[in-house]
Amino acid sequence: MPVSVKICGLSDRAGLDAAMAAGARYVGFVFFAKSPRAVTVEQAAALAVDVPPGIAKVALVVDADDATLDEIVARVPLDMLQLHGHETPERVAEVRARYGLPVMKAVGVASEADLPALNAYAAVADQILVDAKAPKGAPLPGGNGLAFDWRLIAGRRWPVPWMLAGGLTPDNLAEAVARTGARQVDVSSGVERAPGVKDEVRIRAFLDAAGL
Numbered sequence: 001m002p003v004s005v006k007i008c009g010l011s012d013r014a015g016l017d018a019a020m021a022a023g024a025r026y027v028g029f030v031f032f033a034k035s036p037r038a039v040t041v042e043q044a045a046a047l048a049v050d051v052p053p054g055i056a057k058v059a060l061v062v063d064a065d066d067a068t069l070d071e072i073v074a075r076v077p078l079d080m081l082q083l084h085g086h087e088t089p090e091r092v093a094e095v096r097a098r099y100g101l102p103v104m105k106a107v108g109v110a111s112e113a114d115l116p117a118l119n120a121y122a123a124v125a126d127q128i129l130v131d132a133k134a135p136k137g138a139p140l141p142g143g144n145g146l147a148f149d150w151r152l153i154a155g156r157r158w159p160v161p162w163m164l165a166g167g168l169t170p171d172n173l174a175e176a177v178a179r180t181g182a183r184q185v186d187v188s189s190g191v192e193r194a195p196g197v198k199d200e201v202r203i204r205a206f207l208d209a210a211g212l
């Protein structure tokens, strides 16, 4: 059965067009200055305006304050906010209420000890993103191309839709889906030829591997 795909970290027209043509259900724009995939509000708005209904436009932010989110939400047509920092469950609830947009909360997983957080966030977010935990001292909290041990979440389910992320590639996607049972997946560096540079051939290959 095909899985739904989010292509994250899109920053130019060629990458966005490739993701849409290949059948991505979500496209993500990164609003985090330290990322090689960071876009400005102007860049994201210019890209998002051409995304047709049926493909969800997601803004990825990291511990963003209200002023930052106010500007993004006011100027970029969006369908979802992805919180990828240390936002608490209370902050997730606050962001949902303030903007009236679905919120997906990313949770980093490296060991069993990280699993209870998934339940806590599943109680307040519209979706959860089960990602590899960034290594200590890493400049980015995600987008590092690292996978976690998928056996940790094998057979686990939550009361909201969830996505698998972290180090996914066209080559390991089938195994990741088989091991975890994920019905939605999110990829960034695995479809790039260099950090921040999306590769149209790899995007197509990833969507092919997803059964699309």
Ligand SMILES: O=C(O)c1ccccc1N[C@@H]1O[C@H](COP(=O)(O)O)[C@@H](O)[C@H]1O
Pocket: 008, 009, 028, 030, 032, 035, 036, 037, 060, 062, 084, 129, 131, 140, 141, 142, 143, 144, 145, 146, 165, 166, 167, 168, 186, 187, 188, 189, 190
């Ligand atoms: O992609 C980024 O640059 C990024 C920056 C800050 C937080 C999260 C980021 N990306 C997200 O990380 C996961 C996994 O990415 P990868 O496939 O391992 O490169 C994914 O959810 C991205 O949306």
